Amino acid sequence: MANVGTIGTSQITRTFLQACIASRAFKITHVYSRTKTKAQQLIDDLFIPQATADDDLDNFLSAADLDIVYVASPNSLHFQDVKAALLHGKNVIVEKPAFVTTAEYQEIDRILKEHPELHVLEAARHLFDANYLAASEQIKAFPEVTGATLAYMKYSSRFDDFKAGKEPNIFSTKFAGGALYDLGVYLIYAAVDWFGLPKQSTYSATKAANGIDLHGLARLHYDDFDVALIFGKDQQSFLPSEVYAARQTLWLDNLGQPSIVRRYDGPAVFQDLSKPSTENPLVDEVNAFSLMFANRDEAQFAHYWQLTGQVNQVLNQLRASAQIKFESDQN
Ligand SMILES: NC(=O)c1ccc[n+]([C@@H]2O[C@H](COP(=O)([O-])OP(=O)(O)OC[C@H]3O[C@@H](n4cnc5c(N)ncnc54)[C@H](OP(=O)(O)O)[C@@H]3O)[C@@H](O)[C@H]2O)c1
CATH class of the missing domain: 3.30.360.10 (Dihydrodipicolinate Reductase; domain 2)
Known part of the structure; x- marks a missing residue:
């Protein structure tokens, strides 16, 4: 089971973490917030004591027990968060809309081509x-x-x-x-x-x-x-x-x-x-993403990444x- 950590502590992150718990699709190892007490509060509310609360982005992204970063920051910050996660060797699930400009999508596409072992999935849940x-x-x-x-x-x-x-x-x-x-x-x-x-x-x-x-x-x-x-x-x-x-x-x-x-x-x-x-x-989304990572389903990763670019x-x-x-x- 892959280890997941989250960025952002609003309702959608809470719902994502609850979906991970309900489906047992991912193990939650880290919760990042700009304010450590907010990250800890989320961990306490959801009864996930195995997770670490982080308030230092670099430390969070460098954690050895972190495979996938779920990004639920405001839209314009997705690009910098996704790029930082990839450059730390982490896969990404990013909330919709994954990127704001076409240049942002193209830059992440360039990084992914340099790191074919990494993947980015856009959380278009429907x-x-x-x-x-x-x-x-x-x-x-x-x-x-x-x-x-x-x-x-x-x-x-x-x-x-x-x-x-x-x-x-x-x-x-x-x-x-x-x-x-x-x-x-x-x-x-x-x-x-x-x-x-x-x-x-x-x-x-x-x-x-x-x-x-x-x-x-x-x-x-x-x-x-x-x-x-x-x-x-x-x-x-x-x-x-x-x-x-x-x-x-x-x-x-x-x-x-x-x-x-x-x-x-x-x-x-x-x-x-x-x-x-x-x-x-x-x-449903968390289960589908978990299967893609478990099976290293390159065809599905490529399909959804292309869709992200077209959208x-x-x-x-x-x-x-x-x-x-x-x-x-x-x-
Ligand atoms: N799939 C869905 O159903 C669904 C539903 C709602 C939202 N979304 C998506 O989820 C993303 C977040 O939406 P939201 O409405 O929850 O956003 P938000 O409340 O404005 O911000 C989300 C989180 O980002 C952090 N944050 C806020 N302002 C920031 C800033 N200036 N600099 C750095 N971090 C900041 C905060 O976490 P900390 O204070 O803990 O750092 C906050 O909890 C968006 O992309 C949205 O489209 C998806």
């Missing part, structure tokens, strides 16, 4: 969800795809602070936040995974005064059809997502975290394709089309 996989199977079985409408819009718990004049990381251009990079990325992942790279991508965004996108509509243009994306962080949507195949429709209640999947063969005539969901939304490319095309600038663009 791709490993049983219901997402059921949808994927049906989409492959359709004789043709004629279009799709994909939606993911959630009112952020941090938007009230933003409206009150604070700048949480997820609503800041310094940390590469905003609707596209936070939630739009889930939809882009699905589109690129199901249909490949679009020929052209455009994004019409509603922005806040600091330049961050709050919500918007994007269009991915393919040879024979278009995919419409709707996503946002300042309002709440209950829209499902759909993939069209002429008379037939693949329907998911919530693409970000699907629990109901249906194939409609006509109005009100549907087949339920749903699978049981895990309570912790990261368990990064589309994110940057959409960002350019909506003229969204991040501080990372200056690096």
Whole structure:
């Protein structure tokens, strides 16, 4: 069993660690935080006394009993964290979106080519969800795809602070936040995974005064059809997502975290394709990643790394089309 250590102590790291515990997929050996007491608190809360709390990044990354680093820092810090981990000889699981700019992806790609024994996996959790996989199977079985409408819009718990004049990381251009990079990325992942790279991508965004996108509509243009994306962080949507195949429709209640999947063969005539969901939304992903590392599955590593690059490319095309600038663009 591979040894894992984490960067970041927010809710998603807690959920990741709980998924590791529930699945027994990885052994947790280190928890890093800029504040040692926060790392220790997480260790105590989750009853993982075998793990060491670290507040020195270099010591953490140099630990002999650490094989894989899970990076859940703010988006704009992923690049430096992933690079540092690789240069210390560690594999990486990095939260979505793995990188901000295309130059960041290319630099990590260069390092990986120099170190073919190391791997980076982007934690796009929905791709490993049983219901997402059921949808994927049906989409492959359709004789043709004629279009799709994909939606993911959630009112952020941090938007009230933003409206009150604070700048949480997820609503800041310094940390590469905003609707596209936070939630739009889930939809882009699905589109690129199901249909490949679009020929052209455009994004019409509603922005806040600091330049961050709050919500918007994007269009991915393919040879024979278009995919419409709707996503946002300042309002709440209950829209499902759909993939069209002429008379037939693949329907998911919530693409970000699907629990109901249906194939409609006509109005009100549907087949339920749903699978049981895990309570912790990261368990399927953690199990899939653990298998890849255990089997040294080079084909899977290469497949997901290529997908990471393609999603990064589309994110940057959409960002350019909506003229969204991040501080990372200056690096
Ligand atoms: N897959 C999912 O379902 C999911 C869900 C939520 C978030 N995410 C992803 O997880 C990542 C983290 O998101 P988040 O909303 O949790 O971010 P966040 O709360 O802003 O920051 C995450 C952690 O990074 C550290 N950190 C915060 N500000 C920092 C700074 N200025 N410099 C260095 N470290 C800093 C903090 O840990 P310490 O104080 O302990 O150092 C914090 O707990 C993002 O990439 C996001 O997209 C994924």
